[in-house]
Amino acid sequence: QVQLVESGGGWVQAGGSLRLSCVVSGRTFSRYAMGWFRQAPGKEREIVAAINWSGGSTYYADSVKERFTISRDNAKNTVYLQMNSLKPEDTAVYYCAASGTAGTITRVDLYDYWGQGTQVTVSS
DSSP: OOEEEEEOOEEEETTOOEEEEEEEESSOGGGSEEEEEEEOTTSOOEEEEEEOTTSSOEEEOTTTTTTEEEEEETTTTEEEEEEOSOOGGGOEEEEEEEEOSSSOOOOGGGOOEEOOOEEEEEEO
16 A cells, blocks of 8 residues: 655745645655645645656646645655645645556546645644
8 A cells, every 4th residue: 555644844934935745655656757746724635746767758737837836756666745835825725645557647536645734834
């Protein structure tokens, strides 16, 4: 079974930065495409960023382009989300997810495994 554990969430003032990490265990990490999603209260879960198995291809939602960076270290079984210039509207629970589908995956239903989520709160 694949397990994902996120860390790095917290409270930050607008304009600040946070770095989320997600450690994956249980299977060969490099086989999986990875993604970061978020869900705010009363809203649907949405894609934030995605990365393919090698790290050579990435995707960003328009709302986070040029502010967030997704990366992965296959030697450490870890995917990261560097979040800069944070805004109050970035407040949400952030989830990492792993997909056995090849490519850079943006659809929620194509992800096979999910972490428990980490809260990010950005105050104005």
